[in-house]
Amino acid sequence: xxxxxxDRRPILLTNARIIDPSRDLDMEGDLLIADGVIRDxxxxxxxxxxxxxxxxxxCRGKVAAPGLIDMRAxxxxxxxxxxxTFASASQAAAAGGVTTIVSQPDxxxxxxxxxxxxxxxxxxxxxxxxxxxxxxxxTKGARGSxxxxxxxxxxxxxxxxxxxxxxxxxxxxxxxALVYARDFDALIVHHTEDPDLVGEGVMNEGEFAARLGxxxxxxxxxxIVLERDVRLxxxxxxxxxAASITCADxxxxxxxxxxxxxxxxxxxxINHLTLNEIDVGSYRTxxxxxxxxxxxxxxxxLVEAVRSGLVDAxxxxxxxxxxxxxxxxxxxxxPGAIGIETMLAASLRLVHSGDIALPVLxxxxxxxxxxxxxxxxxxxxSGSPADVVVFDPDAPWVLDRAExxxxxxxxxxxxARLQGxxxxxxxxxxxxxxxV
Amino acid sequence: MNIAPKTTFVLHHxxxxxxxxxxxxxxxxxxxxxxxxxxxxRQIEKKRTSLRGRTQVNLFxxxxxxxxxxxxxxxxxxxxxxxNMSVMSSSMRKGETLIDTAITLNAMRPDxxxxxxxASGAVELLARKVDCAVINAGDGAHEHPTQALLDALTxxxxxxxxxxxxVAICGDIAHSRVARSNIILLNALGARVRVVAPSTLLPxxxxxxxxxxxxxxxxxxxxxxxxxxxxxxxxxxxxxLVPSSQEYFAYFGLDAKKLAYAKxxxxxxxxxxxxxxxEIDSSVADGxxxxxxxxVEMGVAVRMAVLEALSRNLPNA
Numbered sequence: 001x002x003x004x005x006x007d008r009r010p011i012l013l014t015n016a017r018i019i020d021p022s023r024d025l026d027m028e029g030d031l032l033i034a035d036g037v038i039r040d041x042x043x044x045x046x047x048x049x050x051x052x053x054x055x056x057x058x059c060r061g062k063v064a065a066p067g068l069i070d071m072r073a074x075x076x077x078x079x080x081x082x083x084x085t086f087a088s089a090s091q092a093a094a095a096g097g098v099t100t101i102v103s104q105p106d107x108x109x110x111x112x113x114x115x116x117x118x119x120x121x122x123x124x125x126x127x128x129x130x131x132x133x134x135x136x137x138x139t140k141g142a143r144g145s146x147x148x149x150x151x152x153x154x155x156x157x158x159x160x161x162x163x164x165x166x167x168x169x170x171x172x173x174x175x176x177a178l179v180y181a182r183d184f185d186a187l188i189v190h191h192t193e194d195p196d197l198v199g200e201g202v203m204n205e206g207e208f209a210a211r212l213g214x215x216x217x218x219x220x221x222x223x224i225v226l227e228r229d230v231r232l233x234x235x236x237x238x239x240x241x242a243a244s245i246t247c248a249d250x251x252x253x254x255x256x257x258x259x260x261x262x263x264x265x266x267x268x269x270i271n272h273l274t275l276n277e278i279d280v281g282s283y284r285t286x287x288x289x290x291x292x293x294x295x296x297x298x299x300x301x302l303v304e305a306v307r308s309g310l311v312d313a314x315x316x317x318x319x320x321x322x323x324x325x326x327x328x329x330x331x332x333x334x335p336g337a338i339g340i341e342t343m344l345a346a347s348l349r350l351v352h353s354g355d356i357a358l359p360v361l362x363x364x365x366x367x368x369x370x371x372x373x374x375x376x377x378x379x380x381x382s383g384s385p386a387d388v389v390v391f392d393p394d395a396p397w398v399l400d401r402a403e404x405x406x407x408x409x410x411x412x413x414x415x416a417r418l419q420g421x422x423x424x425x426x427x428x429x430x431x432x433x434x435x436v
Numbered sequence: 437m438n439i440a441p442k443t444t445f446v447l448h449h450x451x452x453x454x455x456x457x458x459x460x461x462x463x464x465x466x467x468x469x470x471x472x473x474x475x476x477x478r479q480i481e482k483k484r485t486s487l488r489g490r491t492q493v494n495l496f497x498x499x500x501x502x503x504x505x506x507x508x509x510x511x512x513x514x515x516x517x518x519x520n521m522s523v524m525s526s527s528m529r530k531g532e533t534l535i536d537t538a539i540t541l542n543a544m545r546p547d548x549x550x551x552x553x554x555a556s557g558a559v560e561l562l563a564r565k566v567d568c569a570v571i572n573a574g575d576g577a578h579e580h581p582t583q584a585l586l587d588a589l590t591x592x593x594x595x596x597x598x599x600x601x602x603v604a605i606c607g608d609i610a611h612s613r614v615a616r617s618n619i620i621l622l623n624a625l626g627a628r629v630r631v632v633a634p635s636t637l638l639p640x641x642x643x644x645x646x647x648x649x650x651x652x653x654x655x656x657x658x659x660x661x662x663x664x665x666x667x668x669x670x671x672x673x674x675x676x677l678v679p680s681s682q683e684y685f686a687y688f689g690l691d692a693k694k695l696a697y698a699k700x701x702x703x704x705x706x707x708x709x710x711x712x713x714x715e716i717d718s719s720v721a722d723g724x725x726x727x728x729x730x731x732v733e734m735g736v737a738v739r740m741a742v743l744e745a746l747s748r749n750l751p752n753a
Contacts, residue, residue: 206640209639209641210641212556213577213578213616215577216639282557328535329556329561
């Protein structure tokens with residue numbers, strides 16, 4: 001295989017539909033990339049107006065947009081390299097048009113010290129083909145009791161603080177962390193699921209769970225924690241982001257918080273936007289997620305919230321699980337689905353169905369995450385980093401999980417008919433993925 | 437003496453994983469077939485040869501005395517070679533997964549697997565990995581189809597057609613596979629089904645199951661033809677869902693006084709094993725209105741019917 005990254009020539013993407021959500025730009029035109037940054041984006045640059053040796057790529061019928069920034073992806077390094085490494089996650093990301101992975105800190109051991117942040121950044125630098133920015137643990141060992149060195153961790157490169165898939169149940173710990181983090185303008189990201197209310201629950205509570213004889217997780221397990229956090233943010237005035245909200249009740253809480261002027265934001269996973277509890281079907285463990293897939297009414301409400309901007313970001317919640325943890329009775333299987341490679345294609349369902357305009361969707365997967373995390377990407381202005389995804393929004397294909405680049409194949413979209421395919425991913429001005 | 441079965445009933449399923457998915461005709465067909473076996477089981481010579489040469493494996497991941505012995509007897513009376521495997525005590529303890537166990541057993545070429553497992557959906561998962569017919573002998577809180585069939589047979593023999601009978605299912609509905617299978621079956625045959633339990637023992641969404649939901653025994657048993665009691669697991673009465681067994685018995689335990697709320701000729705059922713003094717009083721369990729012992733007898737006949745019906749679909753049958 002030819003090493004795409006060795007090619008350092010300038011790139012001219014011609015006749016593309018250029019979408020830059022950072023400045024509401026949506027036009028036909030050319031995009032010039034050189035020296036790792038966007039040089040120009042306008043109509044009619046043409047091959048004549050570019051430096052000698054520029055690689056010219058005809059993008060007729062395709063979209064060129066800022067590379068996606070995935071705010072929530074679990075990578076197994078350190079401790080679970082059999083599930084995913086920075087190398088494999090970044091290959092999957094590149095194939096999915098994701099140019100920045102925001103990795104989760106609830107690894108083994110947790111990313112709770114500056115040296116661990118440094119480890120992640122070095123491993124990513126040496127093995128990953130897309131950008132990787134780590135979130136650090138909010139509490140030591142992600143155990144929910146003592147806050148981590150938020151200042152030093154941020155200085156080392158942590159872009160936000162979270163206990164990953166764990167909820168900080170102690171309100172005092174959360175309050176103090178919010179107050180302290182404010183002094184460093186650090187963003188706290190929280191998985192809002194009360195573990196006691198989740199209990200033995202394995203899917204959305206309701207009739208469908210009752211019919212399957214499975215224990216349900218009530219929506220209140222999520223909204224109670226979110227509601228508590230919003231009140232703590234009102235006390236502490238810190239920056240807070242709900243990592244993955246799933247139901248209409250949470251949207252109400254979020255709306256009130258935003259109306260009150262609190263610095264509260266939220267993300268929804270691509271799974272919760274495109275699937276519902278019925279997809280669990282006859283005990284499909286690939287659809288076992290935490291928080292669980294909800295009712296169709298909740299899914300519809302979430303989609304509308306992404307459209308209106310109430311939900312700020314869409315992420316993959318990438319969580320590789322191998323057959324040993326998935327090929328089990330439903331209640332015994334681990335939760336989680338991979339998603340980084342299919343995030344764009346799956347989310348285009350919402351565009352093709354007419355629910356969300358493409359620029360709005362792309363904003364939630366690039367510009368808004370960049371703003372929330374203080375990252376330079378998410379835009380196609382002159383001087384922006386040349387992180388670009390080129391995709392054919394209409395190309396139909398059927399997903400075969402064996403072809404996915406992730407080490408684990410636990411996708412809920414296996415054999416799904418998808419419309420929209422990434423044809424090229426550019427990171428820092430170099431092509432890291434090309435679909436041929 | 438070897439009477440050939442009169443019924444030429446065909447069940448259009450490879451496995452029996454639940455009542456869900458069976459048509460009313462199929463349910464009635466199984467009950468009719470079971471009636472023949474009731475007669476057979478009351479003779480001195482109880483043997484049939486329809487499963488001769490067949491291997492039936494009872495694979496129980498959860499302790500069970502009555503269901504396992506009922507299936508064992510049913511298989512033996514039909515002439516099958518029956519092997520019991522209690523997996524609590526063997527390889528699952530050593531870390532072997534359900535699927536590995538299934539694949540291992542499958543390699544021994546059984547014809548019928550009877551499976552009980554503590555996780556909902558586990559029997560269906562296993563059925564996808566084996567070549568033989570699979571009978572669900574209870575999976576988690578999901579289904580227990582042969583129990584619902586034997587209950588229906590017992591009701592039918594005592595009350596006639598199930599249509600329009602009022603059946604009150606009382607107790608731990610939330611965790612009961614017996615309740616789920618019975619609700620589906622009784623609804624399919626046109627009974628009026630009530631569930632009676634404290635709210636903590638009712639699963640969310642139960643009102644959409646086509647049942648009347650009652651939280652009081654007087655209301656729930658009014659005009660009932662059948663009172664079906666469920667077992668309450670000990671771990672649920674320690675204050676988590678029910679404050680104590682005393683309080684549970686006071687409000688939901690079936691004694692003569694509460695039974696008087698039902699029709700005078702109402703009959704009492706229980707899938708067993710009973711917690712006497714918790715969900716049912718001994719005077720009722722052993723009283724004239726009790727069908728509990730007859731249920732056990734019907735269990736063998738129904739399981740013979742299911743084994744017979746599934747074996748007719750086996751290769752080389």
